Amino acid sequence: RESFGEVFSERDKELANKIEAIVFQNAEKVYFPSKGAKASFLATTEIDTSNVNFAEKPLYNTIEDKPKNLDIDGVIERLRLQKVDHNEVDVFLSVGDFSENKGMERVPVILQEYVNKTHRKVYWIGIGSKHKAGIYDELLNEQANWNFESSLFGERVDHNTLLALMEVTDFYIMLQRHSIFDLSTLEAMRAGKALVLSSVGGNLEVNLRDNVILVDMSAPAEAIERLAKANKYDLGLLYITIF
Numbered sequence: 001r002e003s004f005g006e007v008f009s010e011r012d013k014e015l016a017n018k019i020e021a022i023v024f025q026n027a028e029k030v031y032f033p034s035k036g037a038k039a040s041f042l043a044t045t046e047i048d049t050s051n052v053n054f055a056e057k058p059l060y061n062t063i064e065d066k067p068k069n070l071d072i073d074g075v076i077e078r079l080r081l082q083k084v085d086h087n088e089v090d091v092f093l094s095v096g097d098f099s100e101n102k103g104m105e106r107v108p109v110i111l112q113e114y115v116n117k118t119h120r121k122v123y124w125i126g127i128g129s130k131h132k133a134g135i136y137d138e139l140l141n142e143q144a145n146w147n148f149e150s151s152l153f154g155e156r157v158d159h160n161t162l163l164a165l166m167e168v169t170d171f172y173i174m175l176q177r178h179s180i181f182d183l184s185t186l187e188a189m190r191a192g193k194a195l196v197l198s199s200v201g202g203n204l205e206v207n208l209r210d211n212v213i214l215v216d217m218s219a220p221a222e223a224i225e226r227l228a229k230a231n232k233y234d235l236g237l238l239y240i241t242i243f
Helices: 010-026 035-044 072-078 104-118 135-145 159-167 183-190 201-206 221-229 232-242
Strands: 089-095 121-127 149-153 171-174 194-198 213-215
Touching: 035 201, 072 159, 089 104, 089 159, 104 121, 104 135, 104 171, 104 221, 121 159, 135 149, 159 183, 171 183, 183 194, 183 201, 183 232, 194 201, 194 232, 213 221
Parallel strands: 089 121, 089 171, 121 149, 171 194, 194 213
Antiparallel strands: none
């Protein structure tokens, strides 16, 4: 919640930690939606976990089969998205709140370097709640200086709109600082879209066949090199199989 831009007093934090301790220390068993989620919790919690009964295996998020009759053309028109030739333009989609944890402000850094290296045309669609963190407004101010086209939306959309957006993209890119096991990542895999993800948390657990372009933000050159060589169509078919 602090990453959303909310302000917590010391009393607020004390109360939240006390509730967390009561819940975790008295649960019969504690499950997480990924190994990475558990690791993130242990790295950030302030409670004593020595007597918490953690489950040995995660309960991974799951999603249903792909819905039919998505109104893709209607979504493009309603959101005023650019219509592109996917052989000429690489479309990247990010779905997540504009918060510190989600790392949406990291995406333009990678995309600009990708354009510089490949001279490919790029179109980025970023969508999520802007909250109070100020990241969304900062991106809007920077938008005109990017070497690629973009459409940014500071409010969440309904689920069918999100699924339609998956169909008009080539790459799903999220560079979170903390990754759980996002439903949107699974939906991108189901739709056959290549994944470009930060090398943290639950993102590592969808990399079953060295299929994810993992980004180390402290040294992104290797990921950009791999992205430049990637065949988005072949990767898409692989993701459907892995999903």
